[in-house]
Amino acid sequence: MTTQQPVEPVAAIVVAAGSGVRLGGGEPKALRLLGGESLVRHSVRAMVAGGCSRVVVVVAAGMEDRFAADLSDFPVTVVAGGKERQESVAAGLAALDPEPPFVLVHDAARPLVPVEVVDRVIEAVEDGATAVIPVIPVVDSIRQVTGEGSAVVDRAALRAVQTPQGFETAVLKLAHAHVAEQGIAVTDDAAACEALGREVVLVAGDVASMKITNPHDLALAAALAEQLAGANPS
Numbered sequence: 001m002t003t004q005q006p007v008e009p010v011a012a013i014v015v016a017a018g019s020g021v022r023l024g025g026g027e028p029k030a031l032r033l034l035g036g037e038s039l040v041r042h043s044v045r046a047m048v049a050g051g052c053s054r055v056v057v058v059v060a061a062g063m064e065d066r067f068a069a070d071l072s073d074f075p076v077t078v079v080a081g082g083k084e085r086q087e088s089v090a091a092g093l094a095a096l097d098p099e100p101p102f103v104l105v106h107d108a109a110r111p112l113v114p115v116e117v118v119d120r121v122i123e124a125v126e127d128g129a130t131a132v133i134p135v136i137p138v139v140d141s142i143r144q145v146t147g148e149g150s151a152v153v154d155r156a157a158l159r160a161v162q163t164p165q166g167f168e169t170a171v172l173k174l175a176h177a178h179v180a181e182q183g184i185a186v187t188d189d190a191a192a193c194e195a196l197g198r199e200v201v202l203v204a205g206d207v208a209s210m211k212i213t214n215p216h217d218l219a220l221a222a223a224l225a226e227q228l229a230g231a232n233p234s
Contacts, residue, residue, distance in 0.1 A: 010103070012047035012056070013055070014055055015081070015108060030059070040070065043111050051119070054077070104165065114209065131167050131193040167193065
């Protein structure tokens with residue numbers, strides 16, 4: 001597949017500030033290895049392959065040099081983040097100088113995101129969407145806990161949210177300033193835009209873009225990476 005280059009410059013922010021306590025091992029999550037390379041390297045490579053001309057990697061304070069060394073062959077800027085994810089994204093946005101028209105925000109904990117997903121997100125924001133998120137259908141049965149016990153939730157209309165999420169950069173900066181000023185806690189960047197009343201557009205995600213949280217996830221990702229490598233030999 002030939003990846004189309006974006007019409008306008010697109011940058012990416014890769015959030016890699018998580019400590020990885022649930023993953024164990026004492027190493028920052030984004031520096032844990034998958035197929036011989038760190039999770040953050042896999043994630044940055046996908047952003048660059050998808051058409052992002054530069055990447056800001058947001059890490060825990062004091063870890064900048066380690067990440068910069070690991071990513072020295074990529075067009076990256078490494079900056080320190082905050083205690084909460086939205087603070088880290090805001091730090092990444094502040095480091096985008098000059099400011100590109102569009103920005104993708106991706107979690108380093110999703111190292112196997114296919115380039116095709118990155119392409120779809122970029123295409124949607126270039127086509128005029130203010131905020132774009134990749135999603136996949138919910139396949140598990142879902143129950144909601146109630147005061148009387150629990151109740152089945154119709155999963156037909158439910159979608160699981162993934163990254164990268166794509167935005168008009170100016171709008172995302174305004175959204176983060178708004179939620180910070182209002183003291184609004186958001187779970188992702190699309191929710192910050194929704195707090196401004198902006199519409200969120202959905203595009204197809206991919207099951208390969210799983211989030212690595214615990215050792216079981218890492219083992220599954222390793223098996224999937226090996227399978228994908230076998231299906232697409234270099």
